[in-house]
Amino acid sequence: xxxxxxxxxxxxxxxxxxxxxxxxxxxxxxxxxxxxxxxxxxxxxxxxxxxxxxxxxxxxxxxxxxxxxxxxxxxxxxxxxxxxxxxxxxxxxxxxxxxxxxxxxxxxxxxxxxxxxxxxxxxxxxxxxxxxxxxxxxxxxxxxxxxxxxxxxxxxxxxxxxxxxxxxxxxxxxxxxxxxxxxxxxxxxxxxxxxxxxxxxxxxxxxxxxxxxxxxxxxxxxxxxxxxxxxxxxxxxxxxxxxxxxxx
Amino acid sequence: xxxxxxxxxxxxxxxxxxxxxxxxxxxxxxxxxxxxxxxxxxxxxxxxxxxxxxxxxxxxxxxxxxxxxxxxxxxxxxxxxxxxxxxxxxxxxxxxxxxxxxxxxxxxxxxxxxxxxxxxxxxxxxxxxxxxxxxxxxxxxxxxxxxxxxxxxxxxxxxxxx
Numbered sequence: 001x002x003x004x005x006x007x008x009x010x011x012x013x014x015x016x017x018x019x020x021x022x023x024x025x026x027x028x029x030x031x032x033x034x035x036x037x038x039x040x041x042x043x044x045x046x047x048x049x050x051x052x053x054x055x056x057x058x059x060x061x062x063x064x065x066x067x068x069x070x071x072x073x074x075x076x077x078x079x080x081x082x083x084x085x086x087x088x089x090x091x092x093x094x095x096x097x098x099x100x101x102x103x104x105x106x107x108x109x110x111x112x113x114x115x116x117x118x119x120x121x122x123x124x125x126x127x128x129x130x131x132x133x134x135x136x137x138x139x140x141x142x143x144x145x146x147x148x149x150x151x152x153x154x155x156x157x158x159x160x161x162x163x164x165x166x167x168x169x170x171x172x173x174x175x176x177x178x179x180x181x182x183x184x185x186x187x188x189x190x191x192x193x194x195x196x197x198x199x200x201x202x203x204x205x206x207x208x209x210x211x212x213x214x215x216x217x218x219x220x221x222x223x224x225x226x227x228x229x230x231x232x233x234x235x236x237x238x239x240x241x242x243x244x245x246x247x248x
Numbered sequence: 249x250x251x252x253x254x255x256x257x258x259x260x261x262x263x264x265x266x267x268x269x270x271x272x273x274x275x276x277x278x279x280x281x282x283x284x285x286x287x288x289x290x291x292x293x294x295x296x297x298x299x300x301x302x303x304x305x306x307x308x309x310x311x312x313x314x315x316x317x318x319x320x321x322x323x324x325x326x327x328x329x330x331x332x333x334x335x336x337x338x339x340x341x342x343x344x345x346x347x348x349x350x351x352x353x354x355x356x357x358x359x360x361x362x363x364x365x366x367x368x369x370x371x372x373x374x375x376x377x378x379x380x381x382x383x384x385x386x387x388x389x390x391x392x393x394x395x396x397x398x399x400x401x402x403x404x405x406x407x408x409x410x
Contacts (some may be wrong), residue, residue, distance in 0.1 A: 021270075022329060077330045084327050109294035112271050128262035132288065134341065158368065178345040191335045195342045200269070205333050205338035211375030233367075237349035245353070 003058045005037075005097055007066045009090070010034040010045065012104045013083045014052045020079030023209045024218040027052070029127040036090055039207075064094050075205050078110045090137050122151025122200050130196025139189055140183045143196035146178045150197060168232050171201050172239025180247035194244075198236050203229040252292040257287040263334045271328050280321045280334035287313045287335040302366065303373045310377025318381065318389045325394055332378065341370035368405055 010247040016030045024047045031045035035056050042057035050073075072247040086103060089095045093102070126147025135143070150171045156165040175197035183190050206229040213222030263284025272280060289313040294305035313335035314328075321328035344366040351359035353371050 009349070022327070026327065026329070027313050074268045075333075077267070077270050077276075078328055080329060081273055107351075113268055116263050118269050120408070121268045125262050125265040128258050128265065128341070129338070131258045132262065132338065141325055191346065198346070199340075199342045200266075206336050207268075207340065207371050208333060208336045208374055208378065210376060211371060215375060215379045235347050237345055237352075240346065241349055241353050 002097070003056060003061075003064055005101055006035060006038060007054055007056065007064060009097065009104060010103055011066055011068050012049060012101075012107075013087055014045070014054070014068055015068060015082040016079045016107045017053065019048060019073050020077065020081045020083070021073065021075035021205055021209070021248055024048075024221045025216050033091050034087055040089050042068055042087045047218075049067075049223070049224045072183040075193055076110075076112075078112065079107060083105060084112055117153060119148060119151040120231075123148035123227065124206070125200050126150075126197050128196075130201040133192050133195060135192040135196065135209060139193050139196070142179065142182050142186070143186060145196055145228050146175050146193070146197040147200055149178070150174055151200065154201070164228075166234050168201050168235040169239040172198055172236040174239075176240040176243025177246060178243075181246065184247075194240060198240065200211070201232070201236055203232045206232070250372075252289065252296065252325045254367055255292065256289040259284045260339050263337055263383050266337050267334045269328070270333070270378065272334070276324065276326060276330055279324070279331055283313055283316055283320075283331045283335035284338060286316055289339045291339060301369075303369045303376075305369055306373025307377035309339060310336070310374045311381055314381035316376075319386075319392060322389045323392050328382075336374055336378075339374055341367045344370060384409070 010031045013029050013034060017027045027047040028045050031047070031052070031054055032043055035043045035045060035054060039056050042063075044053070044055040044156060046053040050070050053065065053067040055063055058064045077080075079185060086095075088101060090097070090100045123144040124200060127144035131137075131140045131142035153171060153174065154167055175194050178186065179190050179197070180194045182193075205221065208227050210222050210225035213225060215222075230242060260281040264281045265278040266276050286310050291305050291309040294300045294308050295302075300308070314332060317328045317331035317335060320326075320331050344363050348360055348363040348367060351363055
């Protein structure tokens, strides 16, 4: 079996998982299983927050190592499922190495929901959290409108490759400013509407993955994800503070 | 009790919306919704009926979420991350972050640190609750039948070869 092809398959699968938001332990385990199909010992697979390193001992050429930097990360469960299915099928022998190397390139064409549906779901999520925290239907409606607009801005930011720490700032600003404007005419519970609107931007996935990584001794990826989560939360808080200070 | 049920029902919509935002496969959305219901229900019951503190309630809710996530992932043959994250979403501390920001802007130092500690309590509760169930071996969750799935991406590759 071609060692280079196997390494590349493991890296591609690990990249699909990591850029889909899987936790470090799962990525390393998947890559190790793929590499272990042809080498029983001496296999190394390391996954950091933005980097993957794989290494196998090759008889002819000594040790082979490949690394790759992961620049674009988001949360995309379809990618995680796809990579998981592919690695299971490859390890159990259902699919050969050459076929797998072709199929992994399909990761760009995975089915995804329409961006309009996604933006609508930002609105529904914001409104639902406003209602859960004790708001009435009017609060939920304003929160729906603001979250919908914030979802549209986030989609625009992804299209234009705007840095990740800027969008929460702007989103928090829009949420606070919009709520203050609406509160001039309507009887709103300002706190609940703002909290409901900012909830879709909160780094829940990042916090949960970082705590899990730290407790499984992946300290580098855990603490870096914790720093990212703190930065995003602080950006949201600053944006909301700016927005509230304009209209009081 | 009826408020708790109403809020948990609304949480279903929230968690399904988050799963759509995160591009989950279509057939798993119902389980994400059930996990959302379970998460807020367990958290509210612990806080209101039993009177536990924030950390303990969040940890117990996170344990319920993770147990359901692992059972469902074994049955559906899908990584547990999907259901786990969809269930965690209602527990993430939005209110505590907002209160921290407000207290900091108004200059109340003691309240700022108190709300900041709340944020840490929520995050720590989620972590502790999740890790206690995630550390269990795989065999504990193999009691329910799994559905059989074939790897469905082969057709595209053979079509491409032609």
